[in-house]
Amino acid sequence: MDRDEELLRGRVYGTDHEDPHPGPRPGHVYAELVGGPLDGLLLDITGWARDEIDTGVALPTELGRYGAGGRAMYGPRPGDRSRFDWSGDSP
Secondary structure, three states: HHHHHHHHHOEEEOOOOOOOOOOOOOOOOEEEEOOOOOOEEEOOOOOOOHHHHOOOEEEOOOOOOOOOEEEEEEEEEEOEEEEEEEEEEOO
């Protein structure tokens, strides 16, 4: 595992790289991102409505196929909303 991958493990998507506490916070609900460029990160889905969770997300990332400005597409795993599976990248 390279240094970039090591930094991403156990982190919440969107936290600052210099945040001394980049992990999950008490009272929040998270989904684990599985596969793709954001594999292993946690996505804070606290307060999301059921239809928002079911729709999935396109998360901005520089780590995907399209580099800066690209997005990684993730959607809930059938029967397990605590995991969002990667379905590809988009520009």
